[in-house]
Structure formats: C-alpha cells, structure tokens
Amino acid sequence: MHIVITGAAGFIGKKLAARLARDCKIDGQTITKLTLFDIVEPEAPLSNGPDILTVAGDITDAGIAARLVGDDCGGVFHLAAIVSAGAEEDFDLGMAVNLEANRSLLEACRALPNVPKYVFASSVAGFGGNMPAILDDETERTPQTSYGTQKVIGELLVTDYSRKGFLQGCSLRLPTVVVRPGKPNKAASTWASSIIREPLQGDEVICPVRTSQAMFLSSPEIIVENMIKAWEMPAESWGMVPSITLPGLTLTVEEMLAALERVAGKEPVNKVKFVPDAHIQKICDGWPTTFETPRAESLGFSKDNDYDQIIRQFMENDMVKNS
Numbered sequence: 388m389h390i391v392i393t394g395a396a397g398f399i400g401k402k403l404a405a406r407l408a409r410d411c412k413i414d415g416q417t418i419t420k421l422t423l424f425d426i427v428e429p430e431a432p433l434s435n436g437p438d439i440l441t442v443a444g445d446i447t448d449a450g451i452a453a454r455l456v457g458d459d460c461g462g463v464f465h466l467a468a469i470v471s472a473g474a475e476e477d478f479d480l481g482m483a484v485n486l487e488a489n490r491s492l493l494e495a496c497r498a499l500p501n502v503p504k505y506v507f508a509s510s511v512a513g514f515g516g517n518m519p520a521i522l523d524d525e526t527e528r529t530p531q532t533s534y535g536t537q538k539v540i541g542e543l544l545v546t547d548y549s550r551k552g553f554l555q556g557c558s559l560r561l562p563t564v565v566v567r568p569g570k571p572n573k574a575a576s577t578w579a580s581s582i583i584r585e586p587l588q589g590d591e592v593i594c595p596v597r598t599s600q601a602m603f604l605s606s607p608e609i610i611v612e613n614m615i616k617a618w619e620m621p622a623e624s625w626g627m628v629p630s631i632t633l634p635g636l637t638l639t640v641e642e643m644l645a646a647l648e649r650v651a652g653k654e655p656v657n658k659v660k661f662v663p664d665a666h667i668q669k670i671c672d673g674w675p676t677t678f679e680t681p682r683a684e685s686l687g688f689s690k691d692n693d694y695d696q697i698i699r700q701f702m703e704n705d706m707v708k709n710s
Contacts, residue, residue, distance in 0.1 A: 394466030462504030
C-alpha cells in the first residue's frame, strides 16, 4: 500500500513517517511506499521496507494533489497547514493552504479507483466564543479565528466526502502538541513548547501570556499513536460523524513550570521571563482549555499520563544536547 503524508517535514509528520517506515504495516496491510510532502523537502526516515519518496512543493499549486495521490494510493495523512497566528495575519494564504488545498486532496482521493483512507489533522481551535467551562462531544464549534474556521470547514468536507462514499475519512481535533523541538514557529501556541524547550537547552525564553493561562496539551508520541488508531478504525465505529476531539491534559503555565522544576530543577524555570503580548494573549483567550473526551476514550484513543512524563520524553528523544 502507498501512503501519502502532507506536512511531512513538520514535527508530527516526521514522527509519523518514522513510525510507519519502521513498522511497515498499518491495519494489517504492508506499506510498500511512503510519499512525504512539504514546502521543504522532508527528511527520509530509516525504512524497514517501504520505498520512501520525498517531495518538496507548494500545496496550493494546481495539480499537486493529483500528482501526489496516484492510482496506487491507499490513503492520506493530511497534516500540512498554516498555523494559527500565520493564518490570522494572512487570510488569503490561510484559506489557500488550510481550506482549498484540503479540498484538492479530497478531490484527488475521490478520483481514485479504490476507496482510500483520509486522516485530517484538525484542531481544538475550532471551538470558540461563548464556551462552557468544560467542553465535550456535544459542544458546538463556533471558532473565533480564521485558522479555527478553516479547520471546521475542513472537518465538514471530510465528513461529507465520507458520507458520499468517496473515501473513508476522519478528522482529529488535536490538542496543542508539546514539547516540539527546533525553533519557535508562528503558532500562537508556540510558547507552550518554548517555555520548556529553551530553558532545558540552556537558553532564556519569553513567555507572552499570563501564568494562569491554561492550555489543552498532548505529547507527540500519543498524537502519532492516535493517528494510526484513527486510520485503523472501521468506518462503522465512527457513526455518522467521523470527527473527534482527542484526549489531552489541561495545565496552566504555572503548572507547566512546576512540572519543569520537578523534572529538571529550578535553574531552567528561572530562564523563563514574562513579557505580555496582547495579540498572542487575545488569541489564547479565545481558545478552549478544558475538555471531557468520553467518546474518544471509549473508542480506545490514548492519553498521556502526566506532564512530567511528556517533559522526560522530550529530554530523552528530541532535546538538543549541548556539549
């Protein structure tokens, strides 16, 4: 089977590609080929079997979706996106990448001779406005950002293409993924990784939000596990709505830093400086923070044990070791 991963140069895309290239199977089928696509050429992981094709390009280019999704394609993990603050700053770019490119990929899948799988990375940013204190599976999605709006529309498209039988798709509303390695990006949530990553690597960092700011979080390892779980679920398990909020942990900045101190001591915590950014704070104020996810948990989706473990996983697997 041939699988396409968009956004494959990103953190989750890399980990997903590495996992599939290592395991060589998904849902009992042998993976023969992985096509990894992003705006920059993805790094090919070590493979225990599948052929690896890396492709760099603009996902908004006409015809790119059809070139990626050939007749041998068994499905797509669609992770490529313009992140929250970037989509808010550039409305047209956000619409082109987050909405129109998704539609192009769905159309390419629709044209296949087989019925492919399609896993769409959505976001809890699809919730907003006058939200209850605790959100659950019945909470209405009323996004207050362009990024959230684009993700909600994407979910609806995936649901309708699935209903029509064009593909077997699902949408996963991801919590904020921490701790991401590398450099900060344009996501309004990038600070959630920065206040852990930079101090552990010996650098000072600015936190732009208040200490009481909460965030709904998940580790990259659990996100990859849940993406594979979603691919392998039979269509009938989803019912009429193949979209779901994945389980996560809710912590405030204060609680995140307390966990950092428990794991690594006071020195890293002292490297976090607070400089308020009204723009970032406003975006974060519009995000949901506390969820109950009984449907996801009843279907067998996984959840991190605690934040201390997430920090330790980052230190063991992804942290840059300064000599």
